[in-house]
Amino acid sequence: MRSLGAAPRDNAPSRWAYRFERLMLTPLFRFFLRVIVPFGVVATATTIWFADAQRREDLNLAINDLRRGIAERPEFSVSAMAIDGASEGIAEEIREILSLSFPVSQFDLDLEGLRAQVIELPAIASASLRVRPGGILQLNISERTPVAVWRTHEGLALIDPDGHVTGPAFSRHAHPEMPLIAGEGADLAVREALHLLAAAEPLKARVIGLVRVGERRWDVVLDRGQRILLPEQGAVEALDRVVALHSAEELLERDIQVVDMRLARRPTIQLTENAVEDWWRTSKTTLGTTGQ
Numbered sequence: 001m002r003s004l005g006a007a008p009r010d011n012a013p014s015r016w017a018y019r020f021e022r023l024m025l026t027p028l029f030r031f032f033l034r035v036i037v038p039f040g041v042v043a044t045a046t047t048i049w050f051a052d053a054q055r056r057e058d059l060n061l062a063i064n065d066l067r068r069g070i071a072e073r074p075e076f077s078v079s080a081m082a083i084d085g086a087s088e089g090i091a092e093e094i095r096e097i098l099s100l101s102f103p104v105s106q107f108d109l110d111l112e113g114l115r116a117q118v119i120e121l122p123a124i125a126s127a128s129l130r131v132r133p134g135g136i137l138q139l140n141i142s143e144r145t146p147v148a149v150w151r152t153h154e155g156l157a158l159i160d161p162d163g164h165v166t167g168p169a170f171s172r173h174a175h176p177e178m179p180l181i182a183g184e185g186a187d188l189a190v191r192e193a194l195h196l197l198a199a200a201e202p203l204k205a206r207v208i209g210l211v212r213v214g215e216r217r218w219d220v221v222l223d224r225g226q227r228i229l230l231p232e233q234g235a236v237e238a239l240d241r242v243v244a245l246h247s248a249e250e251l252l253e254r255d256i257q258v259v260d261m262r263l264a265r266r267p268t269i270q271l272t273e274n275a276v277e278d279w280w281r282t283s284k285t286t287l288g289t290t291g292q
Helices: 015-024 027-050 053-071 088-098 111-119 186-199 235-249 273-291
Strands: 080-084 124-132 136-143 148-152 155-159 165-168 180-182 207-213 217-222 227-229 256-260 268-271
Touching: 015 027, 027 053, 080 088, 088 111, 088 136, 111 124, 148 186, 180 186, 186 207, 186 217, 186 235, 217 235
Parallel strands: 080 136, 148 180, 180 207, 227 256
Antiparallel strands: 124 136, 148 155, 155 165, 207 217, 217 227, 256 268
């Protein structure tokens, strides 16, 4: 029981307690107290801990040991490489370039770097690498397919439809099934050359090859020293006209050295020296007879 002379107890909070309760009702203050303060304490403690060089070194050693322990587990070991889609010679060249020593951990393989090394080979169009189950490094290759032999100042080379050199051609006779193209810039117009060769199919037995002139147009080179000079634009159509004339009148069986189709409205024929001499001889005989 409270004594009659005691002062009544005041249950109201103090001024500071009241202010603190008011602050706790503020969302920003609660966020500061529950997030910022703990984060600051942890960050400060971490900074103090990492300030010691020995502690940092010990931590790095522990992380490296953990990583090495995981990397050396048998399930992450790569023991062999399989190459699909490549010819035997290209496969051997790939193995020599990569120079991988098995077994090796998956964590030590830079697949993108290995792929970059592979696609640098001229004969490779695309490549993909992955580690398949069983610890096999699977390499899928798509090779470029050469369609012509390109003669340059450096020698002969095999070339694909997009103008990529796939490798050297050691002799023309080694690739008799492929057409021969020559000239600067011929590699940039291989597809056009193939269209021209298709148009010249009736003359296939006599076609020696195509020569790129001025990096802008083609000459068709035939046996017996004959040439068909094609225009920069409409080359296939111009060649079709020559083939049609040959089929109808055996144009290219005559003593003709050059058929110039560069001017569509004025095709020009250049005779051989023997044909010119015969023409002059015949003209003189005719003129002499007329004069008598």
